[in-house]
Amino acid sequence: AGRLRERWRKPVIVIGVDAVNGLGKGSGRSQPGMNLGKAIQAAWEQGVLIAGGGHAMAAGLTVKADRIDELRDFLNARLSGEQAAAEALDGVEIDALIEPASATRALFDQFDALAPFGPANPEPLFAMEHVSVREPVQMNGGHVRCRLVGADGASVKAIAWRCADLPTGKALLSGQGGLSVTGRLKADDWNGRRGVQFEIEDVSDPRMAQPPA
Structure with a gap:
């Protein structure tokens, strides 16, 4: 997730699904200005996730495979309001x-x-x-x-x-x-x-x- 986040400059969650029990375990990394942990917590509170939590820049979650699309839509809507602020913060600091x-x-x-x-x-x-x-x-x-x-x-x-x-x-x-x-x-x-x-x-x-x- 970290490498994908660096490449695309957007929050990324990578989910692996267990074909036997139908559960997905995910790990996410975010951009400065976009609080991924808070969004994951909100998804759990809304019943979209079985479990989830984290902090502003990283989070983990458990989700039913048939609710991954719902989770994506929820997070896109939740984080869309923070995108402009994140883009303003997004820059490359050269040493x-x-x-x-x-x-x-x-x-x-x-x-x-x-x-x-x-x-x-x-x-x-x-x-x-x-x-x-x-x-x-x-x-x-x-x-x-x-x-x-x-x-x-x-x-x-x-x-x-x-x-x-x-x-x-x-x-x-x-x-x-x-x-x-x-x-x-x-x-x-x-x-x-x-x-x-x-x-x-x-x-x-x-x-x-x-x-x-």
Whole structure:
């Protein structure tokens, strides 16, 4: 649920249904400004759920399989009034603007010393501007592997998870230049070699935001 929420920037609930007893167990993650736990509590009070609870950013629930559609409609109606406030809060806070040349293991180690990461101590988020994509490859599972190249020709290995059919993956697979990317540095160790790769979370083309002349 957390990864889907990050991808779609909306509250997400993932429900697994037991085919034997017809019950679904769900876990949800929300966006800032949208109180998912309160909405789940309201659904339980209205009898839509067998059990449920949580807090503003996360919740869990139990629901009969034949009431999942009803639950979706209830939550959509309940949270619709909070959407505008959530969109106003929804933004990406970049910890540092870097070049591919500076995306090194030494930089990763410096920030990794701040771990453990979590809601109160988010993992550092980096941005790169005006980079080109080289050697893009679609992998099994819809992942995209490539190299991000800066204006000076320096590059860093990069990967974007489960995105080949999404705008992020399509932009990477096109191999175009002039892109802005955000993501996180991750260790890339193999056979005693200590390296780093850039785990891409989002890709944008600044040229698309410019009004026509």
